[in-house]
Amino acid sequence: MIQLKSAREIEIMARGGQILAAAVHLAERDVRAGMTTLDVDRMVEEFIRSHKGAIPSFKGLYGFPASVCASINEEIVHGIPSAKRTIHEGDIVSIDVGVLFDGYHTDSATTIAVGDVGAESLRLLEVTRQALDAGIAAAQPDNHIGDIGAAVQQVVERAGFNVTRDLVGHGIGTTFHEDPQVPNYGKPKRGIKLSAGLTIAIEPMVMIGSHKTRQLSDQWTVVTADKSRAAHFEHTIAITAQGPRVLTRLAA
Ligand code: MG
Numbered sequence: 456m457i458q459l460k461s462a463r464e465i466e467i468m469a470r471g472g473q474i475l476a477a478a479v480h481l482a483e484r485d486v487r488a489g490m491t492t493l494d495v496d497r498m499v500e501e502f503i504r505s506h507k508g509a510i511p512s513f514k515g516l517y518g519f520p521a522s523v524c525a526s527i528n529e530e531i532v533h534g535i536p537s538a539k540r541t542i543h544e545g546d547i548v549s550i551d552v553g554v555l556f557d558g559y560h561t562d563s564a565t566t567i568a569v570g571d572v573g574a575e576s577l578r579l580l581e582v583t584r585q586a587l588d589a590g591i592a593a594a595q596p597d598n599h600i601g602d603i604g605a606a607v608q609q610v611v612e613r614a615g616f617n618v619t620r621d622l623v624g625h626g627i628g629t630t631f632h633e634d635p636q637v638p639n640y641g642k643p644k645r646g647i648k649l650s651a652g653l654t655i656a657i658e659p660m661v662m663i664g665s666h667k668t669r670q671l672s673d674q675w676t677v678v679t680a681d682k683s684r685a686a687h688f689e690h691t692i693a694i695t696a697q698g699p700r701v702l703t704r705l706a707a
Pocket residue numbers: 551552553562563564658689
């Protein structure tokens with residue numbers, strides 16, 4: 456069931472979203488070669504908890520043991536932070552974070568280039584970022600959920616990359632994953648109609664190679680089946696009468 460949010464609820468999510476945006480920005484600024492993914496998890500968790508009323512959404516969600524998902528290179532999403540997993544020069548590291556603030560969740564992800572990652576990986580990051588922007592731009596009242604997926608898919612496939620079929624964006628609010636599902640592919644004018652008050656996480660997951668995925672034996676980490684690199688960018692947005700409002704972008 457879709458839960459439309461009031462203006463008051465969206466303001467709460469915007470406040471939590473600013474804490475999340477700052478946490479993601481901290482990771483973008485400070486993640487470097489030599490850190491472990493557990494170091495990143497601790498840094499982000501401490502930052503979130505330093506804000507009164509804010510806690511990490513992920514810890515304990517479906518039993519996930521950490522505050523961030525840290526997914527390196529061919530890992531797409533849901534990598535578990537570990538003291539044994541060191542980040543190396545040339546890695547691309549996706550950091551996915553959620554914040555629960557005043558009863559409402561927000562969700563955001565970024566992919567960080569650590570040192571010199573090469574031209575193809577840089578283009579992967581750029582295209583995935585552009586695909587997210589295109590998806591957000593399509594999230595207009597009276598458009599359909601398929602318009603978002605179609606916009607994402609078009610940017611990705613024109614660049615010669617592929618977008619995941621197995622993992623989707625989602626509604627978000629008092630529950631982390633709410634209806635509707637927000638696929639990263641689709642056809643314009645298909646699916647539910649978008650209306651003001653809908654809050655969703657749009658999250659393209661883009662791979663250089665095949666869109667086929669595989670889950671590791673840790674029961675969490677999702678990797679590309681062909682081991683090609685993948686990137687993930689995500690924002691939580693609210694659809695308003697004036698258009699999409701990004702709740703997890705750092706205010707200038
Ligand atoms: Mg996320």
